[in-house]
Amino acid sequence: MKQMGKLAWALWFGYAFLYVPIALLIFYSFNESRLVTVWGGFSTKWYAELLQNDQLLGAAWLSLKVAAMSATASVVLGTVAGLALARFGRFRGRTLFGGMITAPLVMPEVITGLSLLLLFVALEQAIGWPDGRGMTTITIAHTTFTMAYVAVIIQSRLVSLDESLEEAAMDLGARPAKVFFVITLPIIAPAIVSGWLLAFTLSLDDVVVASFVSGPGSTTLPMVIFSSVKFGISPQINALATLMMVVVATGIFIASLVMARQERQRKRDEQMAVQGG
Amino acid sequence: MIDLLRRIGLWGRGVVVAIPYLWLLLFFLVPFLIVFGISLSEAMLAQPPYAPLVDWLVDEDAGTTKLQILLNLSNYLRLGGDDLYILAYLNSVKIALVTTVCCLLLGYPMAYAIARAEPSKRGPLMMLVILPFWTSFLIRIYAWIGILKANGVVDNLLQWTGMTTEPFELLYSDWAVYIGMTYCYLPFMVLPLYATLEKLDPTLLEAAADLGCRPWKAFLTVTLPLSLPGIIAGSLLVFIPSVGEFVTPELLGGPDTLMIGRVLWNEFFANRDWPVASAVAIALLLFLVVPIMVFQHVQGRQTEAGR
Numbered sequence: 001m002k003q004m005g006k007l008a009w010a011l012w013f014g015y016a017f018l019y020v021p022i023a024l025l026i027f028y029s030f031n032e033s034r035l036v037t038v039w040g041g042f043s044t045k046w047y048a049e050l051l052q053n054d055q056l057l058g059a060a061w062l063s064l065k066v067a068a069m070s071a072t073a074s075v076v077l078g079t080v081a082g083l084a085l086a087r088f089g090r091f092r093g094r095t096l097f098g099g100m101i102t103a104p105l106v107m108p109e110v111i112t113g114l115s116l117l118l119l120f121v122a123l124e125q126a127i128g129w130p131d132g133r134g135m136t137t138i139t140i141a142h143t144t145f146t147m148a149y150v151a152v153i154i155q156s157r158l159v160s161l162d163e164s165l166e167e168a169a170m171d172l173g174a175r176p177a178k179v180f181f182v183i184t185l186p187i188i189a190p191a192i193v194s195g196w197l198l199a200f201t202l203s204l205d206d207v208v209v210a211s212f213v214s215g216p217g218s219t220t221l222p223m224v225i226f227s228s229v230k231f232g233i234s235p236q237i238n239a240l241a242t243l244m245m246v247v248v249a250t251g252i253f254i255a256s257l258v259m260a261r262q263e264r265q266r267k268r269d270e271q272m273a274v275q276g277g
Numbered sequence: 278m279i280d281l282l283r284r285i286g287l288w289g290r291g292v293v294v295a296i297p298y299l300w301l302l303l304f305f306l307v308p309f310l311i312v313f314g315i316s317l318s319e320a321m322l323a324q325p326p327y328a329p330l331v332d333w334l335v336d337e338d339a340g341t342t343k344l345q346i347l348l349n350l351s352n353y354l355r356l357g358g359d360d361l362y363i364l365a366y367l368n369s370v371k372i373a374l375v376t377t378v379c380c381l382l383l384g385y386p387m388a389y390a391i392a393r394a395e396p397s398k399r400g401p402l403m404m405l406v407i408l409p410f411w412t413s414f415l416i417r418i419y420a421w422i423g424i425l426k427a428n429g430v431v432d433n434l435l436q437w438t439g440m441t442t443e444p445f446e447l448l449y450s451d452w453a454v455y456i457g458m459t460y461c462y463l464p465f466m467v468l469p470l471y472a473t474l475e476k477l478d479p480t481l482l483e484a485a486a487d488l489g490c491r492p493w494k495a496f497l498t499v500t501l502p503l504s505l506p507g508i509i510a511g512s513l514l515v516f517i518p519s520v521g522e523f524v525t526p527e528l529l530g531g532p533d534t535l536m537i538g539r540v541l542w543n544e545f546f547a548n549r550d551w552p553v554a555s556a557v558a559i560a561l562l563l564f565l566v567v568p569i570m571v572f573q574h575v576q577g578r579q580t581e582a583g584r
Contacts (some may be wrong), residue, residue: 068457
């Protein structure tokens, strides 16, 4: 019991470490003063200034587009890859495939960024594509490193899943493609949703890879934040951070509600099936 | 007939696997080969700023065409000969190791406490660990600037309690980098630790207690060894990307916080020496090959154990 008490303290200390900086950031976003840590009264002026900052808004729009496209692409590729790893057994080149899937999870970002840029440069010299760098190259780069996360999520979900459902459908004469769309896909839907959200956030958050593979005129939101943090702090960033956190928290809250409901529904269905109802 | 259908099925599978496979070959494996190639070429003032490795020498008088391949090892010799690079590699390893240990010391008790909590509470408690990870890490690092700088939160607190009278700045030091990196990578440590600790069979601990084992000893002899795969996976998940970290040392570290990620960035963007930057990347990669292999081995074992 005493041990649990100490553990609880460790847990609360960890949570404090994670959340105090975020809380301070939100607090100071309503600060009238230009100085970040001097309280000059309550004000929402930084939010107003933020909404007039065209450079920032343009970068945010580009980032959202890239994040949506790369998350969608990486969900498609990552789901297929996860399926192959979890269900196809041994196939030729599986070791290489498995290695290429998990390596981007740990690869330092500078290496990923540099290697992709050099690929794009070499491709452009060889075949004329991609013509310059911008949204397309950032999207491809983000898809490549986020699909690893999606594949791992999907794979672990499929591994913990009972294979007999799929086998039963096969025995009843369903083709593999039909089994996938009617049986497997609905079951792994929550994992796909969380994979998409994770890929979206990772893309929205990335500054290093984007800095390498973006061209002039295509600046993403993290790149703008990075340079404004580096070259003098603007209190607008506090306001932007708060807005982003509110959006993320709301999104996660809704997603977790939806997933919890789906999970309950699935459990009910399975129980009904077992009882023969 | 069945055989034919099966063959079509296998063929279909092949096509299905081929899509992500080709994507990864083109956008993950081939880039490294290109980086390797460029690391062997010579820097020059051109667009792109490196000399081609392969050249066709056409001799019109003799009517022959010769293939010339120039390999330039001087980029690697520069890495080995310059203290800057060696120090940067050593310092990166040091910072990554300290970060990993901090994450482990902070994350293990958290993961353990969550795994011991009531099953209904585990999900929300885990969510609280992951939630900050969903918000921008740049902004979370930015939050630490306000805390660590002179006249920041920590400084004000210390002056208020009378522990210091002079302005006290933690920012722009290795300490700030440790704090910032531990903060950013903590969820990567807690997640795999929680996954192994949660699967741990509590009856093993009960058995140990029945046999007269004290809780602390039971932890050391039963829980800790059984959670080793989680410890290894978490440590590698923190250590490997930490070695090449760029953003945190750039924003929180001082000018003397030398990390290899920063060196690569500067060689590439400031000095525009693409071959040397490539050589730095290849050397870093070679350096990380063993940890990455261990990570993949652990990852594969965990997936198999999940079956």
